[in-house]
Amino acid sequence: MNKESVIIIENVTKRFPVGEGEFTALKNINLQFKRGEFTGLVGPSGSGKTTLLNIIGSLDSPTEGKAIVLGKNISDLSHQESALLRNKHIGFIFQVYNLLPVYTVFENVEFALLLQDYSKEERKKMVMEALEWVGLAGMADKKPDKLSGGEGQRVAIARAMVKRPEIVIADEPSANLDAANTHAILKTMKQLNEELGTTFLFSTHDEKVMGYLERIIHLRDGAVEEDEIIEANIINR
Amino acid sequence: MIQFLLKGILRDKSRSLLPITVVSIGVALTVMLSAYMEGAFGDMIDQNARFETGHVKVMTQAYAENKEQLPNDLAILGVDELTESLRSDFPQMEWVNRIKFGGLIDVPDENGETKGQGPAAGIALDLFGANSREAQRLNIESSLVTGTMPTKKGEALIGHDFSEKLNVKIGDEVTFFGTTMNSSMTFQNFIVSGTIRFGAASMDRGALIVDISDAQHMLDMEDASGELLGFSKLNVYDDDQTQEMAAQFNAKHTKDDDEFSPIMLPLREQNNLGPMLDYSNMMSGIFIFIFVFAMSIVLWNTGLLGGLRRYQEFGIRLALGEAKGQIYRSLLMEAVLIGIIGSIVGTAIGLAVAYYLQVVGIDISGYMDNSTMLMPSVLRAKVTPGLFFIGFIPGLLAMVFGNMLSGIGIYKRETARLFKELEV
Structure with a gap:
């Protein structure tokens, strides 16, 4: 395995049964992602973005080919091993934030740490640090329904980042945000990417998001149409 | 994690108060009906024994x-x-x-x-x-x-x-x-x-x-x-024992050719109480079975809906790295906890009402002015040891089965599919 590569996708094909036939969501994909990349998967609906992210996030496995994430072949992992991989190494950011409404901002972020062996004091320190990263340390005791859309997504970023994962998968993170909030969360994620070296993988349609990406992979009908390096954004880094 | 989940249950009334209320009501109704059936039929038999037939x-x-x-x-x-x-x-x-x-x-x-x-x-x-x-x-x-x-x-x-x-x-x-x-x-x-x-x-x-x-x-x-x-x-009243006793006595004392020789009749052979005993046992059993079954379905459904409503939470927990088995076990633990609390509350309410009905009863004397039946004009419930447990059948078991069934969806669905349901 290339030392620099945290994700290697080799000849990955994914088919889903549809009625009596099959739908091929990914067709023989070959990609590599290096540590610290800030990359987006771009393409129309049905192009295979989410399917590929699900495989990388060990939520699904390829029908053919290999997806090797942090040295582990996703197809070989049991449910528990997949869960452990997500628990320790992968953070998720969703389109609709998915904060648990009955818990406070602090507790929503802390949730990610409960499956790991941190003491209460350690968890408190890590959660507050994550909330400071996203500028919400003063809102730790608020419930999600008291937050704006942008604040909610920042809590989701803090929840994804609090365990300091090596990979963060963000599926259309700006879909429900206005321009100002989109720029605010992208700046936050970019900053975390630079400071912590976390690999970010986006699925997006949003031109504003694309403006921050260092690499854009264009997908169409389940195949890679173009793999584009945005030198300007790398230089800016 | 357990403490964290418990906090969630207590704060989310749709996960705590609502199911506990539904379970409590179901259990209370089960206990009350059972007590009433026991009391109504038992009273009739008991009153006949005391006033008329003896055991x-x-x-x-x-x-x-x-x-x-x-x-x-x-x-x-x-x-x-x-x-x-x-x-x-x-x-x-x-x-x-x-x-x-x-x-x-x-x-x-x-x-x-x-x-x-x-x-x-x-x-x-x-x-x-x-x-x-x-x-x-x-x-x-x-x-x-x-x-x-x-x-x-x-x-x-x-x-x-x-x-x-x-x-x-x-x-x-x-x-x-x-x-x-x-x-x-x-x-x-x-x-x-x-x-x-x-x-x-x-x-x-x-x-x-x-x-x-x-x-x-x-x-x-x-x-x-x-x-x-x-x-x-x-x-x-022990039906088998009295019949055996009567058989022993009659073998010793009853003579076919002497109409003045004594004969012993057990309660069931007097005043048509035999069919009444059988009928009451059967009806009591059927009513209680139907009611417990119906309440079980209602509470099963409550458990099922409770589980299905939480697919969002399950998706998040999967994303955060919790294994399906852990989620399923925590779902069942919650169901057991809610089932036990609901069953205890429901049993307490049911027993309290049953006890009230046992002491005060429902006066039906107004409907019996011309009755010739030897039956109580005040229908009473009867609190028996079985009532302390019967409510747990629908309350605990149905709740847990409902959640088990809804939780099977966690296993049957591909993780990515569960995850997708997050977005809905």
Whole structure:
């Protein structure tokens, strides 16, 4: 395995049964992602973005080919091993934030740490640090329904980042945000990417998001149409 | 994590208060219905036993064949000896003599002229015996409406409604007219010491209660008795035991060629109570089964919906790295917790209402004015040990099964599919 590569996708094909036939969501994909990349998967609906992210996030496995994430072949992992991989190494950011409404901002972020062996004091320190990263340390005791859309997504970023994962998968993170909030969360994620070296993988349609990406992979009908390096954004880094 | 999830359950009323309320209501209804069924049928059997049939009853064969006519001319003779024999052969039972008799009550005015008359249905029992529990068995003292228990020979209790109809007051003298065991006419004066209402319409009409020695003297029945009743000393009717006892007694004492030889009948062979016993057991079982089954489906559905509503949370937890098995186990733990809390609360409520219904009951005497059935005019629930547990069947098991079923979806769906449902 290339030392620099945290994700290697080799000849990955994914088919889903549809009625009596099959739908091929990914067709023989070959990609590599290096540590610290800030990359987006771009393409129309049905192009295979989410399917590929699900495989990388060990939520699904390829029908053919290999997806090797942090040295582990996703197809070989049991449910528990997949869960452990997500628990320790992968953070998720969703389109609709998915904060648990009955818990406070602090507790929503802390949730990610409960499956790991941190003491209460350690968890408190890590959660507050994550909330400071996203500028919400003063809102730790608020419930999600008291937050704006942008604040909610920042809590989701803090929840994804609090365990300091090596990979963060963000599926259309700006879909429900206005321009100002989109720029605010992208700046936050970019900053975390630079400071912590976390690999970010986006699925997006949003031109504003694309403006921050260092690499854009264009997908169409389940195949890679173009793999584009945005030198300007790398230089800016 | 458990503490964290518990916090979520307590804060989310749709996950705590709502299911606990639904479980509690279901369990409370189950407990109440079960208590009511036990009470209604049990009371009917118990009341028949106490007033009419005993757990077993010994009569002459001839008396047994005509007992609706209260044929005291066919009564058991040498009853003292037979009673001793029964006490020796069946020491687990308490044996008592009773005489039932019919006649006329005449109420004279101050001049000795008849002021009023009415038909009397008399029961003679041991009111004065040192060890007699007959008054207690028939609940006479607490059924007194006015006056006191008879304290000496020549005193009697009469039905309260009967006393009002005949305008009889405490201390008044009434005269009973009837026939003796030898078919000659008899009359006897009694002082009314109290009036009584049993709560059984057929008993309350024309009731006259006297001590058995008064009746034996009045009816020429010295050392005779119409009926010899046996009651379990544990006060529990055991169908199998009484049938076995009757078979033993009859094998020893009953003779086909002697209609005056005694025969023992268990409760189920009297007053058509056998089919009633079978019917009550069956109906009680069916009602309780249907109700428990229905409540189980309702609570199962509650568990199912509770589980399905939480697919968003499960998706998040999967994303955060919780294994499916962990999520499933925590779902079941919650169901067990909610089921136990709901079952305890529901059982407590159900038992409280059942106890109230046991003590106060539902008065249906208004519907029984012309009833001839010996059944209680106040329907009561009965609190039994089984009621402490029966609610846990729908409350705990159905809740857990419902959640187990909804949780199977976690396993059946691909993780990515569950995850996708997050976005909905």
